Amino acid sequence: MLGGATSSVLALTPFHHTAFRNCWSRWQGVYRCPAPCQDECGMPELPDIVVYIEALQQRIAHQRLERVRIASPFLLRTANPPLQSVEGKNVQRLRRIGKRIAVGLEGHLWLVLHLMIAGRLHWRQPGVKLTSKQTLAAFDFLHGSLLLTEAGSERRASLHVLQGDAALAALDPGGLEVLEARVEGFAARLMAENHTLKRALTDPHLFSGIGNAYSDEILHRAQLSPVAMTQRLKDEEIERLHAAVRATLIEWTDRLRAEAQGQFPEGVTAFRDGMAVHGRYSQPCPRCGAKIQRIRYASNETNYCAVCQTGGKLLADRGLSRLLKQDWPRTLEEWESLRGAKP
Numbered sequence: 285m286l287g288g289a290t291s292s293v294l295a296l297t298p299f300h301h302t303a304f305r306n307c308w309s310r311w312q313g314v315y316r317c318p319a320p321c322q323d324e325c326g327m328p329e330l331p332d333i334v335v336y337i338e339a340l341q342q343r344i345a346h347q348r349l350e351r352v353r354i355a356s357p358f359l360l361r362t363a364n365p366p367l368q369s370v371e372g373k374n375v376q377r378l379r380r381i382g383k384r385i386a387v388g389l390e391g392h393l394w395l396v397l398h399l400m401i402a403g404r405l406h407w408r409q410p411g412v413k414l415t416s417k418q419t420l421a422a423f424d425f426l427h428g429s430l431l432l433t434e435a436g437s438e439r440r441a442s443l444h445v446l447q448g449d450a451a452l453a454a455l456d457p458g459g460l461e462v463l464e465a466r467v468e469g470f471a472a473r474l475m476a477e478n479h480t481l482k483r484a485l486t487d488p489h490l491f492s493g494i495g496n497a498y499s500d501e502i503l504h505r506a507q508l509s510p511v512a513m514t515q516r517l518k519d520e521e522i523e524r525l526h527a528a529v530r531a532t533l534i535e536w537t538d539r540l541r542a543e544a545q546g547q548f549p550e551g552v553t554a555f556r557d558g559m560a561v562h563g564r565y566s567q568p569c570p571r572c573g574a575k576i577q578r579i580r581y582a583s584n585e586t587n588y589c590a591v592c593q594t595g596g597k598l599l600a601d602r603g604l605s606r607l608l609k610q611d612w613p614r615t616l617e618e619w620e621s622l623r624g625a626k627p
């Protein structure tokens with residue numbers, strides 16, 4: 285039976301090209317992804333980026349960047365200052381800007397990396413050859429080379445070379461740093477606009493570093509519906525959400541740090557063993573045992589537990605499907621506006 289199900293899934297789902305964006309097979313919880321992404325699905329979020337930066341801190345802080353080798357013409361998104369201007373400069377500091385990694389060098393220069401969905405970092409021996417098609421760039425230091433790779437065929441990861449803190453600030457979408465915010469500030473940001481919780485948490489202009497995976501985990505921990513509207517939340521629910529955001533991000537950062545065991549973090553993925561709901565469609569909820577549900581849209585899905593989060597209500601049931609004329613909204617925004625149109 286399993287074999288039959290597998291072949292029909294493979295036949296029906298053209299996921300070879302979009303697998304790292306829409307890792308269908310991982311979401312089934314049973315099938316292995318046949319695409320090169322394998323374990324590299326999902327955009328790195330705050331915990332992943334923090335652990336990357338800590339690993340970089342140990343390896344490249346106060347080290348001289350000898351050379352930058354770019355293998356993909358799509359990677360570099362700025363022309364001025366020239367890339368060569370960073371060569372021979374010492375790394376002075378490292379920062380996270382939303383989901384970006386910013387490397388500060390002498391002369392107020394910044395190298396800013398956005399890994400997007402399939403970009404990953406690796407630490408290799410100095411001067412390693414760039415043989416893989418997935419390698420986009422190498423940043424060479426005396427003691428090692430930082431490699432940037434991107435799985436799949438789309439080239440979305442980006443590198444900006446900037447001069448000055450103002451240029452760096454201009455790249456910041458301005459999301460609230462949730463681990464630094466008190467509940468009042470968190471509440472004000474949350475209720476500034478009326479959105480579904482899922483959208484509010486993942487909007488980089490509202491909150492920094494939270495994406496699809498950790499927002500699922502946060503909402504499950506807070507026992508709140510992904511489609512609850514932010515301006516209708518009670519004070520007690522906002523406090524619970526604030527606590528869940530902090531606990532989820534801190535716990536996962538600690539966990540990923542411990543997993544890395546001082547090594548450079550490899551195998552960064554949005555689908556982690558130990559997640560409660562994200563990527564666990566149809567598996568039992570760790571709190572109540574009910575099957576995890578999902579809401580699907582074009583290139584992503586939201587996972588939740590109906591018993592723990594929505595009072596037992598299925599958000600993506602057949603009735604809603606018919607209502608949508610057998611189609612799902614293509615984006616969270618579209619889905620949200622459709623909900624907004626309902627009484």
Ligand SMILES: [Zn+2]
Pocket residue numbers: 569570571572573574589590591592593
């Ligand atoms: Zn549950």
